[in-house]
Amino acid sequence: MTLLLALLMVGFQADPTDTEMPKGWLEGKKAGWDGDYPPGWPEKTQEEKEKFLEKWNEAKLRYIRTVQNEKGLPTGPVTGANLMLKAVNGGLQIRTALELTKMGQISRLKEADFTLMLKASCSVYGTEVPQDDVITLVKELVAANLRGSVLDQRIRLEIIKRNKAIKEKKAKEEKEKKENEDKDKKDGGGGDKK
Numbered sequence: 001m002t003l004l005l006a007l008l009m010v011g012f013q014a015d016p017t018d019t020e021m022p023k024g025w026l027e028g029k030k031a032g033w034d035g036d037y038p039p040g041w042p043e044k045t046q047e048e049k050e051k052f053l054e055k056w057n058e059a060k061l062r063y064i065r066t067v068q069n070e071k072g073l074p075t076g077p078v079t080g081a082n083l084m085l086k087a088v089n090g091g092l093q094i095r096t097a098l099e100l101t102k103m104g105q106i107s108r109l110k111e112a113d114f115t116l117m118l119k120a121s122c123s124v125y126g127t128e129v130p131q132d133d134v135i136t137l138v139k140e141l142v143a144a145n146l147r148g149s150v151l152d153q154r155i156r157l158e159i160i161k162r163n164k165a166i167k168e169k170k171a172k173e174e175k176e177k178k179e180n181e182d183k184d185k186k187d188g189g190g191g192d193k194k
Contacts, residue, residue, distance in 0.1 A: 091125025
């Protein structure tokens with residue numbers, strides 16, 4: 001495993017293909033956890049794709065630095081990097097995927113739990129829940145020693161609950177705003193009276 005990581009490190013530093021996009025990001029057919037590219041990829045401009053790729057390469061390097069001296073990881077470093085890529089394709093922001101992947105390695109999650117953690121975290125995509133909240137949530141659940149399907153279900157449930165609460169709060173604020181506007185109209189034109 002150390003040899004594989006060393007080869008990966010050497011390859012990362014010397015191989016010009018590391019600045020190229022992953023093959024699926026060029027020829028991908030769908031987005032999602034099992035997809036070939038991140039959501040919204042086809043709509044991005046070339047400049048946006050290059051910036052995204054730059055962030056991705058920085059994240060890979062940071063991940064490699066995190067695991068390069070670790071021994072006895074239950075989830076191999078290359079597997080962790082592949083899962084990080086799947087998480088980005090599943091809708092996690094690069095920074096979120098990196099933080100969760102590093103945390104998974106530091107917590108010494110087995111591959112099955114590691115996969116469930118990242119895949120469940122992808123359910124935040126398309127919600128109004130900030131991805132920083134997901135990082136905090138997942139770290140707390142992993143620290144509480146939840147594993148397997150319980151970890152998967154709790155992550156998904158918490159994201160659903162938080163999304164619902166955010167939507168309800170926004171709806172309440174909109175309703176109050178509309179009521180205030182209606183009240184202002186009834187009171188004489190909607191402006192402040194002096």
